[in-house]
Amino acid sequence: MDNFCILKRGYHLSYDHTRFSDFTFKNLRLNLRYFLCGPPQSEGEGIYYRIIHNQQKTCIQCIIFYKTQWVPYHPHDYHPFYIYLDAKNCVEFLLIDDGHHFSKLIPIKKNNRQFTQNITIFLPDHGLTNQLGRISKIFKPKLLPLLPEQIVKWWTINNMAQLKLRSKLIDPWASGLIPDKPTQKDSIIYRLNHLVPLKMFPFAEKDLYFTFRDESICPKCQSLDTLDFMSYYYNNTTGNHFLTKKMTCKNNHTYDIRFNFKKGEIEYF
Numbered sequence: 001m002d003n004f005c006i007l008k009r010g011y012h013l014s015y016d017h018t019r020f021s022d023f024t025f026k027n028l029r030l031n032l033r034y035f036l037c038g039p040p041q042s043e044g045e046g047i048y049y050r051i052i053h054n055q056q057k058t059c060i061q062c063i064i065f066y067k068t069q070w071v072p073y074h075p076h077d078y079h080p081f082y083i084y085l086d087a088k089n090c091v092e093f094l095l096i097d098d099g100h101h102f103s104k105l106i107p108i109k110k111n112n113r114q115f116t117q118n119i120t121i122f123l124p125d126h127g128l129t130n131q132l133g134r135i136s137k138i139f140k141p142k143l144l145p146l147l148p149e150q151i152v153k154w155w156t157i158n159n160m161a162q163l164k165l166r167s168k169l170i171d172p173w174a175s176g177l178i179p180d181k182p183t184q185k186d187s188i189i190y191r192l193n194h195l196v197p198l199k200m201f202p203f204a205e206k207d208l209y210f211t212f213r214d215e216s217i218c219p220k221c222q223s224l225d226t227l228d229f230m231s232y233y234y235n236n237t238t239g240n241h242f243l244t245k246k247m248t249c250k251n252n253h254t255y256d257i258r259f260n261f262k263k264g265e266i267e268y269f
């Protein structure tokens with residue numbers, strides 16, 4: 001495990017989910033729901049979680065995991081949502097993956113009343129939305145600990161089933177993850193855009209800047225690319241593990257990157 005950075009230095013991990021059993025907090029009751037798909041419930045499926053402590057702040061990382069997504073088909077489907085708490089264990093905000101790993105910020109008011117927020121797993125691509133309420137069905141989440149071994153196992157799969165959350169899993173306060181203001185875009189329209197062959201609603205594309213995935217920056221023109229699957233390799237001599245990718249940016253510059261698992265960061269060549 002020494003060759004994998006699974007947590008930013010200075011942070012601490014815990015797995016005590018009695019602190020948030022049933023996703024009930026001082027100022028929030030989070031209802032998990034599903035609509036036009038099923039909840040993750042077969043063996044090995046469920047909501048993988050871990051709790052990250054950063055001084056007085058806490059982030060509960062959850063990854064909804066399905067072994068298979070049928071439409072469009074691919075093995076292993078991961079949809080993260082993160083719950084951010086302050087020093088008094090009040091929820092400050094939620095980040096949900098509302099499709100294609102874009103992170104959507106949902107602020108939560110810090111008054112004494114308990115607010116109810118619905119998060120629905122929606123459509124066969126299993127993206128999350130807060131825009132559906134009672135028409136979806138509630139389910140009791142099956143919680144599974146997101147252990148270091150599990151993360152490494154998912155990270156080193158050498159095909160599209162690979163877990164593509166890397167540096168923003170290691171650090172849930174990393175730049176490029178948390179939008180500075182609540183997301184305005186209509187995410188359901190955005191996702192429909194990606195499920196049909198034509199972009200029917202081009203206006204829905206414009207305010208998407210924050211993502212759960214890593215980004216690479218072209219060394220020549222600074223244009224940004226979101227990283228998907230990367231090839232895995234193991235260096236026998238050093239014992240180090242890497243992911244590599246040949247990049248071509250929007251302006252046709254080519255460069256090589258690799259994700260260094262020991263450092264937990266992207267390197268450029």
Ligand SMILES: [Zn+2]
Binds near residue numbers: 251253
């Ligand atoms: Zn470029």
